[in-house]
Amino acid sequence: MSAPDRAARWTRPAKRRAGVATLVIGAPLAAATALWSLPLAIVLLAATAVAAWRRARRFDRRWLVRRLDARHAAAQDSADLLFADPATLGPLQRLQLARVSQGIAEEATDLADPWPVGRIAAAWLAAGALVAAILLWPAAREEPLAPSDEGVARVPGVPALTGQRLRVVPPAYTGLPARDLATLDARVPAGSRIEWTLAFDPAPAAAALAFLDGRRVVLAPGARWRGATTLVRSGLYRVAPAGAPAGRLHRIDAVADQPPRVVVRAPRETLTLATPGQRGWTVAFEARDDYGVAAAARLVVTTASGEGEQVTFRERTLALSGSGAATARRFATTLDLPAMGLTGAGDLIAQLVVTDGARHVVRGPSLILRRKPPQSDLGTGLDVGVRVALPAYLTSQRQVIIDAQALLRERRRLSPAAFLARAQRIGDDQGALRMRYGNFLGGETEGASNAMPTSDAEAPAADVHSPDDGHDHGPAGTPLVGRAEDVLGEFGHAHDEGEAATLFDPETHARLTEAVDQMWQSEGALRGGDPARALPFANRALVLIKQVQQATRVFLAKVGSELPPIDAARRMTGKRDDIAPTMLALPARDGDEAAAARAWAAVDGVGRGDTAALDRFLAGAAVRDPLALAAARDAVRRDPACAACRARLRGLVWEALSRPPAGAARRAGASAAGRRYLDAIGGAR
Amino acid sequence: MTAERWTAALLALAVAVGWIRLIGWRRAAPARPPAGRLALLLTAQPVLAVLLFLTLYPPPTGPATDPELAVATRGASPGSADIALPEAPRGSAPVRVPDLATALRAHPGTRRIRVLGQGLEPRDRDVARTVGVAFVPAAPRPGLVALAPPARVAPGAPFRVGGQVAGAAGARVELLDPAGRVVDAAGAAQDGSFVLQGAARVPGVALFRVRLRGGEAAPVPVVVTASAPVRVLYLAGAPGPEVKYWRRWAADAGIAATVSQTAGAGIDLGEHPSPLTAATLARFDLVVLDDRRWAGLGGGERGALAAAVRGGLGLLLRVTAPLPAGVRAGWAALGAPVGGAGRGGKPARLGGADVPVLTRWDALAPGGVTLGRDAAGVPFAAWRARGLGRVGVWTLADAAALVPSGHGERFDALSADAVATLARPAASRTPSVSDWPVVGERTTVCGAGPGAQVVAPDGTRVALLPDGGCAGYWPRTAGWHVLADGSARLPFHVTEAAAIPGLRAADRRAATLRLAAMPGDPTPAAAAPAPIPGASWPWLLAFLAVAAALWWFERRGRGAISVEKR
Structure with missing residues (x-):
């Protein structure tokens, strides 16, 4: 028995079993997939066959030697000798071979792996499950069209x-x-x-x-x-x-999505007068929308407190959350009047801002709660006139100059640091004043206070304010003055740049701009610790401000009729000669009836009209349903002989026609006999 | 009779020639035939001639015995008539004739026809005038029986459609625009009459429809044409909203307006010819004048105005205050329907609650043609014809209040109505087309010039041949036709007869009733009717038989002669 034959005695059954086992495991799965996809099943089957072959190949002589050595002590770790070429063996090896071959031949009968019963069963079970799944899977049927x-x-x-x-x-x-x-x-x-x-x-x-x-x-x-x-x-x-x-x-x-509609549920009236001692104010809104109003809404509460010209405005935004269905949400809250800043006389204005899913932001109607001021003691109607307007809390330009000159005088007695600090303080004053004027030119606020631009004239030259100088400065931090005169933002055209503000006439505007420029230079020099260089600019600014003050006539551009100037020489004299007996020509009516008539002629049924004119007219026609018109036009374009399509288009074009002012047609003239008759009866009278 | 005499003479000549030939033959014959034979042949010639003559002119059978003929027309009950016209229902009479003229020829001696059914078609009406007509109309079929579409309408102008429904008093009648929307609705009055109002739009044609609620509908063709602008001289006694809004309307509506308003102390805003003379007034079609302005006119100007009105000028007299007796007398002398004793203004409501209540001066005299009335039916404007012109009186003091209150269209319509009614008529007469042209029936076009053509919807052109001013046209298709007369284009609408059955039935009924009401003076031809020609076939048969026998006899005789020759 040669060595290969001896090896084959063990390896062949092992190979067969391994291959068959692999096939038995893979084949049912492949067969099951055949139910679903035949090509896939063939591929799987081929893969199974390849796997079986590859698996069978692993059972070669090396595997046999390892297996014999591992399983059988009789091999004495010399199983490789069994399959070696006897000619290459030494005498000792031959002796060992003889020893072990006998034992091996008796002992080792079946070296193959046992059948993988568990795996086979699992594979068959899986195949069965696969078959069931394929057969019972709810077919992903497409809905019929x-x-x-x-x-x-x-x-x-x-x-x-x-x-x-x-x-x-x-x-x-x-x-x-x-x-x-x-x-x-x-x-x-x-x-x-x-x-x-x-x-x-x-x-x-x-x-x-x-x-x-x-x-x-x-x-x-x-x-x-x-x-x-x-x-x-x-x-x-x-x-x-x-x-x-x-x-x-x-x-x-x-x-299209409709914006929400805000309806006020409470209070009943837009303007409510506060009762004495009232501390709370209940407002309720209902917002309706076609799809839904966002549950979160804002309530913008504006408090206007103060009287007369000293009215301050403060705006707060409260977050409200609505209740009820999304299409009709109800928002309600009770405003705490003292917390809102309405302690004395003034107005509280509440406005609900809601949004919907389409990002429509809708502001509801404004509700006003008004607390009337107590009756004036004078009761003469002069309360406005005697009301004290507090001066602006600003250093005037003149004061800046005085301060700067004083600083220069004291220069020798001051340390350079103290000198610089004082110069910078004056520079701060100058800056605040500049910003106030810049504010009036339409510039940014920069947090400056609101004083009249010309109020410095009323300020006495040496009026240096201090907290204990004997008169009231008004509550700190609440700018009471000047807001009522913030007319530019309220009435003028405050564009982004001050140059375009139309509050002042151009000349005043130019002077004011120059003054602000001078202040800017002055401020720069002061902040740099050089009051001497700042003084010319500050003086120039003062001169300019004085000019502005004398020349200021604030006006707003109006749009309207421009009447001819009144002839003063003729006025009140009763002379009427040379009055031109003409009437102003009437402006022409807009509306192009000719185009409409051409369009109508294309569809009215008499002859063939100008379809290009019709298309031009329809392109600009304002109709209720443009799509219906387009469809009717398209139908006629495709089938000009279709009488029903034409009739439909005719109706829609008729709807698009506007009615011109009623014209007057001449009546038909009488026939010759009729004229004779009318002449006869007319002459008889 | 001439033809008969000529025939008789020819036949006599033929008989004479026959005789001469027979006698000549006999003389030339070698063997003399028997004399009896010759006598027979000679006798046969006149007999044949007489028979031939009688074949051509069979002897009359004598006049018809029944002078009345019952004629079945559309809608006749079955089996009641002698003859049936083509429109009569099947089985209404034993004999069917293509028209009435054929029936009368077939029944000479007919003096009267008794018309059964709805009445005679236009085709038979001329013939029916030659006989007496008896007609007892049935009750008109329920539905629309009359409809008067508007004459030519100016762009944007309101128009009225009048009509009548039968058998449905109080029925709801609607006017539908070309888009199919209801623009006006009204209930029919007790007698079935109704008036609907619509508004024209751009120049062109438009087919409105009148629909009886729950019933039939009929087309209302509306022809909108822009005519030459009317020239109006508006003389106002003072500036005011009336002048202002009237001027605005006139400018928008394309009226050639000359407006003048006095501002007191001799100041006259606007330009106007002064003084008014016949020459200056000839440049205008209508003069609008108020009482204040009238008071300022001189006697010559008033005379020129009166003369111009007689010549065709329109004159609208506006009442702005209670009329002084002098003004009233002056206006009455002009022919204006002015009167009324009331001095105060009275409220005039033109519409619903949203229309402001206007003021009407009580200055109208009865007897004028109403130009406008308020919602309660009280007239506020009227006119009277004076010569070729018309003089109207307008008593609304503040019609302009309609404009700022949002009813400008109403003000425009009032102004347009007044101007259109009173202004000088158009100088040239436009051709006219008979009412309700129907497919396949004669349409009369009158007043068209030479070379006028009718263009059908399919583009075919038919030249008209006017005869005595009018021409006939037989439309082949329904739809808008255009009468092209020179450069003028007059559209008219041709309807399918089936679309307006009620109107057609009413027309037949009215026309037949008119025929029946005509005094019975049958024409002489009908008084002495032509005798009925007898049947000619027996004479023809006799002629053929005698001729054949004679031919056989002569043939046989000739054979005998030839035998004898041998």
């Missing part, structure tokens, strides 16, 4: 629409579910995603949805052709498979 009617005769060989489905996915904020429609016409919320699933028979080379306004949605080919778009505006379209006649027009209306 709705039959379509495109209004065109079916011609064999010409692609025609046979099935249709329209899926509408409304925007998320609407909260509406997606829905499938059997028709190609729909009314959907604006912003909805529209998905078409269409079937053609026979399949066309290409297909698209052609909108009348030029939009196109190309359909992806397949057993079912699909296309999708997000609908922003309404449109008319037709399904256009390549090589097929045009079918019916379909219409999709985009229903």
Whole structure:
């Protein structure tokens, strides 16, 4: 018995068993998949066969030697000798071979792995489960499409629409579910995603949805052709498979989201007068929307406190959360009047700001709670006149100059640091004043106070304020003065740049601008610790301000009739000669009846009109339903002989026509006999 | 009779020629035939001639015995008539004739026809005038029986459609615009009459419809044409809203307006011819004048105004205050329907609650043609014809209040109505087309010039051949036709007869009633009716038989002669 033969005695059964076991494991799975996909099953089967072969190959002589050595002590770790070429063995090896071969031959009968029963059973169970799953799996059947009617005769060989489905996915904020429609016409919320699933028979080379306004949605080919778009505006379209006649027009209306409507539920009146001692004020609103109002809303509360010219405004924003259904939310709160700053006389204005899903921000009506001031002691109607307007809390320009001159005088006695500090303090004053004037020119506020630009004239030259100088400065931090005169922001055209502010006449504006420039230079020098250099600028600024003060005439541009100047020489004299007996010409009426008449002539049924004029007219026509008009126009364009289409277009164009002012037609003249008759009866009288 | 005499003479000549030939033959014959034979042949010639003559002119059978003929027309009950016209229902009479003229020829001696059914078609009406007509109309079919579409309308102008429904008093009648929307609705009055109001838009044609609620509908063709602007001289005694808004309307409506308003102390705003003379007034079609301005006119100007009105000028006299007796007398002398004793203004409501209440001066005299009335039916403006012109009186003091209150269209309509009614008539007469042209029936077009054509909807052109000023046209298709007369284009609408059955039935009924009401003076031809020609076939048969026998006899004789020759 040669060595290979001896080896084969053990390896062959092992190989066979391993291969068969692999096949027995893989084959049922492959067979099961055949139910689902035959090519996959063949591939799996081939893979199983390859795996079986590869597995069988592993059972070679090396495996046999290791297995004999491992399993049988009789081999005495010399199993390799069994299969070596005897000619290469030494005498000792031959002796060992003789020792072990006998024992091995007796002991080792079956070296193959046992049948992997567990795995086989698992494989068969898995195959059975797979078969069951394939057979019992709910088929992912596609919903059948709705039959379509495109209004065109079916011609064999010409692609025609046979099935249709329209899926509408409304925007998320609407909260509406997606829905499938059997028709190609729909009314959907604006912003909805529209998905078409269409079937053609026979399949066309290409297909698209052609909108009348030029939009196109190309359909992806397949057993079912699909296309999708997000609908922003309404449109008319037709399904256009390549090589097929045009079918019916379909219409999709985009229903625009409506902004919320805010209704006041409480109080009843817009203007409520506060009762004495009232501390709280309840306001309730209801906001309605087509899809839903955001639960969070803002209540903007503006407090106008103070009297006369010393009214301050403060705006607060409170967050409210609504209750009730999303389409009709109710917002209510009770405002704490002292907390809102309404302690004395003044107004409290509350306004609800709501948003909806489409990001419409709507401000509701303003509700006003008014607390009247106590009756004036004088009761003479002069209370406005005697009311004290507090001076601006600013250093005047003159004061800046005085301070700077004083600083220069004291220069020798001061340390350089103290000198610089004082110079900078004066520079701060100068800066505040500059910003105040800049504010009036329409510039940024920069936190400056609100004093009249010309109030420095009233300020005495040596009026240096201190907290204990014997008169009241008003509550600190609450600028009581000047806000009422903040007329630029309120009435003027305060554009972004001060140059365009129209509060002042150009000359005053230029002077004021120059003054601010001078202040800027002065401020820069003061902050740099050089009052001597600042003084010329400060003086120049003072001169300019004085000029402005004397010349200031604030005016606002008005739009209206420009009357001719009054002739003072003639006025009140009673002379009327040379008065031109003319009446002003009437401005022409706008409205192009000729274009409308040309458009109407194209459809009114007499002869053939100018269709280009009709199209021009329809492009600019303001009608209730432009899509219907476009559809009717398209129908007539496609089939000029269709009397019903023409009649429909005629009706829609008639609706688009506006009625010109009533004209007067001449009555028909009398016939010769009639004239004789009328002459006769007219002459007899 | 001439033809008969000529025929008789020819036949006599033929008989004479026959005789001469027979006698000549006999003389030339070698063997003399028997004399009896010759006598027979000679006798046969006149007999044949007489038979031939009688074939051509069979002897009359004598006049018809029944002078009245019962004629079945559309809608006749079955089996009641002698003859049936084509429109009569099947089985209404044993004999069917293509028209009434054929029936009268077939029944000479008919003096009267008794018309059964709805009445005679236009085709038979001329013939029916030659006989007496008896007609007892059935009750008119319920539905629209009369409809008067507006004449030519100016752009934007309101128009009225009048009509009548039968058998449905109080029925709701609606006017539908070309878009199919209801623009006006009214209930029919006790007698079935109704008036609906619509508004024209741009120049062109428009087909409105009148619909009986729950019933039939009929088309209302409206032709909107812009005519030459009316020239108006507006003389106001003072500036005011009336002048202002009237001027605005006139400018918008394309009126050639000359406005003048006095501002006192001799100041006259605007330009106007002064003084008014016949020459200056000839440049205008309408003069609008108020009482203050009238008071300032001189006697010569008033005379020129009166003369101009007689010549065709329109004159609208506006009452702005209680009329002094002098002004009233002056206006009455002009022919204006002015009167009334009331001195104060009275309220005039033109519409619902949102229309402001206007003031009406009580200055109208009865007897004028009403130009406008308020919602309660009280007239506030009226006119009277004076020569070729018209003089109107306008008593609304503050119609301009309509404009700022949002009813400008109403003010415009009032102004347009007044101007259109009173202004000088158009100088040239436009051709006219008969009412309700119907497919397949004669349409009369009158007043068209030479070379006028009718263009059908399908583009075919038919030249008209006027005869005595009018031409006939037989439309082939329904729809808008255009009468092209020179450069003028007059559209008219042709309707399918089935679309207006009620109007057609009413027209037949009215026309037949008119025929029946005509005094019975049958024409002489009908008084001495032509005798009925007898049947000619027996004479033809006799002629053929005698001629054949004679031919056989002569043939046989000739054979005998030839035998004898041998």
